[in-house]
Every structure is written in structure tokens, then in C-alpha cells.
Amino acid sequence: MTTKKLPLRAKLATSATRGAAALSRATGRGDGSVIGGRIGLMIDPNLLTELAAGRRIVLISGTNGKTTTTRLTTAAVSVLGEVASNALGANMPTGHTSALAKAGPTPYAVLEVDEHYLPQVLDTTRPRVVALLNLSRDQLDRAKEVAMMAALWRETLVGRDVHVVANADDPMVTWAAQSAEHVTWVAAGQRWHDDSWVCPECGSAIERNGDAWWCNGCPLRRPVPEWTVQQDGVVDPTGTYHEVKLQLPGRVNRANAATALAVAAHFRVRVEDALPRLAEVKSVAGRYATVERDGRLIRLLLAKNPAGWLEAFDMAEQVPTLLSINARDPDGLDTSWLYDVDFSPLRGRRVLISGDRAMDLAVRLTVNAIPFEHIPSFSQALASVPPGRLEVIANYTAFQDIRAELDRVN
Structure with missing residues (x-):
């Protein structure tokens, strides 16, 4: 089965979609997947x-x-x-x-x-x-x-x-x-x-x-x-x-x-x-990616809600673990869901915390009696752990921040 021939208006909108997305990528403003579609739909709502x-x-x-x-x-x-x-x-x-x-x-x-x-x-x-x-x-x-x-x-x-x-x-x-x-x-x-x-x-x-x-x-x-x-x-x-x-x-x-x-x-x-x-699938939009930096093998796990954190703890190995929490618009502004997460699987490992809402996470870990260290940035967290494996569990924008920092180092 093949797609049908597009009407002229849809062709113009498609070209605008591709062009806007390419411009967004070229100027470093993002992958263009949102702005391209937005412009295309403005030209042709159908x-x-x-x-x-x-x-x-x-x-x-x-x-x-x-x-x-x-x-x-x-x-x-x-x-x-x-x-x-x-x-x-x-x-x-x-x-x-x-x-x-x-x-x-x-x-x-x-x-x-x-x-x-x-x-x-x-x-x-x-x-x-x-x-x-x-x-x-x-x-x-x-x-x-x-x-x-x-x-x-x-x-x-x-x-x-x-x-x-x-x-x-x-x-x-x-x-x-x-x-x-x-x-x-x-x-x-x-x-x-x-x-x-x-x-x-x-x-x-x-x-x-x-x-x-x-x-x-x-x-x-x-x-x-x-x-x-x-x-x-x-x-x-x-x-x-x-x-x-x-x-x-x-x-x-x-x-x-x-x-x-x-x-x-x-x-x-x-x-x-x-x-x-x-x-053949190794990593999905950075999820599960493993990156080597300065003798540390870093694995990135995305967890954005209680169900996701439960699964992330199941995947994470018993090694030093960095938890990073933000509460920007894509994450949702309410961090009260942290109290629905049982952090007890982290007992017995070294836990570091970072992110815009690290203090919210600090209070939650204290309630769960999980010792932790507050590290202001990812680079400092990386420097504070010995060579070896580091698990990173982060919600959406914190995950993207860490990916961007790793890309800059690369």
C-alpha cells in the first residue's frame, strides 16, 4: 500500500514542515519535530x-x-x-x-x-x-x-x-x-x-x-x-x-x-x-545508553513517575547511583509523587542527588532512611565517584540536561 498523492496545499505544508525542522536542527534549537509540525499544521490544518x-x-x-x-x-x-x-x-x-x-x-x-x-x-x-x-x-x-x-x-x-x-x-x-x-x-x-x-x-x-x-x-x-x-x-x-x-x-x-x-x-x-x-535496538532516545567518561561507565535511565522509578530500580545495578529531579513544565510542576515511590531498593549503595528539586528528593530520602550526598552538578557527581560503573536515574528534563552535558564533553 502506498500513500496517495498530496493536494497542493498539503505539499506546500509538508515542505514547510521539513524546512522548519531542518532549520531548527541547524541552529541548535532542537530536533525540529515540534516546530516543524506546528508550522505545517498552521498552513494546512488537515x-x-x-x-x-x-x-x-x-x-x-x-x-x-x-x-x-x-x-x-x-x-x-x-x-x-x-x-x-x-x-x-x-x-x-x-x-x-x-x-x-x-x-x-x-x-x-x-x-x-x-x-x-x-x-x-x-x-x-x-x-x-x-x-x-x-x-x-x-x-x-x-x-x-x-x-x-x-x-x-x-x-x-x-x-x-x-x-x-x-x-x-x-x-x-x-x-x-x-x-x-x-x-x-x-x-x-x-x-x-x-x-x-x-x-x-x-x-x-x-x-x-x-x-x-x-x-x-x-x-x-x-x-x-x-x-x-x-x-x-x-x-x-x-x-x-x-x-x-x-x-x-x-x-x-x-x-x-x-x-x-x-x-x-x-x-x-x-x-x-x-x-x-x-x-538490534541498543538505546531509545538516549534511554539505557551507556557512555564511558574518565574511566566511568555511565548508564542513563529515564524515570518520570512512580511506576517508572519502580522499574528503574529493578534495572539498576548495586553500584553508585545518581538521582536527578527537576520540576520544569515537561516534567510537571508537582513533585509530591516522590512520596509514592519506595526508595528502599537503594539501601546499601552510594546515593548521590542533583537537579533543580534535589532538596525535595533529599527530604523524601530522609523519610525513607536512605543516606545520600547532594552534588550540585553532573560533572561534580562524575568526579566524586571512583572509576567503574555509575547508574543515573533522572526524570525528563534532568535526563535531557545530563545527556546534553555528556554530548558537550564528547
């Missing part, structure tokens, strides 16, 4: 619809893991041909527009979508598949409450001609996805339970026993998954076990890979063909 037409599109949404799952899904679907994607994580319509304009006419597109924008992007791009990963609290000063977000998704999926791939282990996602006509269930796991103790359907308690969960007051319960993460691999709908070899750490990324495989299978990509592509 540009995203025009660029999406004729492509087989996948949308991937959730609170955590969107960027990584998008990258893995892009790799899996690339078995079939060229795939457009917003690989750097600009996950609103401006970013989608810029990504499709930059890619040109590709038969496939895999797009990460901010969970708030999923209804709008569904209307605009008419995807073949939507993958729903998880729902948990995030950016408390401006995001919807979790049950409200689940209700928005549920309402959005009613009557849609779209196949949904959904996490069977998240009650909020399950309830939302049940409104869709066609669903593939993936046992992707849910280590963070604190946002799903109450049934979104009837308000009764959610009970859990091992992998199973169910509502005490209504029929809502964990559906039978067709894809399951098992040990170091994935079991497909035929019951066949496939070892999954990734360069990305942690069980959570095997779960992301299982979702990617389930999406690709909808396009008839064989698991054995997709697995080598997944194994």
Missing part, C-alpha cells in the same frame, strides 16, 4: 490526515514505555518495509505530522501517542492497530486522574474499526480495551498496583492472587492472554516459546517486546523474523 492516508498505521499509548515500545514495534514491522515513526518521542499531533513529513511515502507508520491525545489522533490517522500499555499517575498538576483517562480511552474505542493490543495485567487498561470489538491480550505485567485497587466499572475492590486479578463486585477480571512474557522470552498464541534477546535491560523491556511482537503479528510478521530486528 496535513496530518493527508500524510496518514494510505499508510498502515500503529498507535502506541500508555503512561510508561511508549517510546521504547514504539521503537521495538518499528523494528518488528520493518521486516515488511519502510516504517515512519516519531522515534524521538514527540508524541502529540505536531510531532506526528513532522515525523510523517520527514519520512516521505512509507507503507507503514508506528507512532507514539500521548495518552490524552489518543482520541484526536485516532480520528486523524485512522490506524489499523492501537497498543495500550498501562495507566498510572503522572504529572499530577495537569494530567487526568487515572480512572478518568481509562474512561476516555473506553469511550474512544467504542465502534472503532481498529484492532487493539492491550495489557491484560492492568485493570484500567483491560476495562478500557473491553469496549473495542477486536482485542489481543498481552500479559505485559504490572508491578505498580497503587492506581488500580478500585474497579473502574463498579467501584468495588480489585483482588489479586499471583498473576490473576478480579473485581469483587462485578464480572471485570483479567482476560486470558494470548501473548505471555515467560522467563527470558515470550510465549505466542500457539503456545510456542521464543527466547527474546535484547540489548535493553529488565523484564519491562521483554514485556514491551511482547507487545511489539503482538502488533507485528497482526500484519503477519513471523516472530522468528522479528526477533533479530528487536535484538
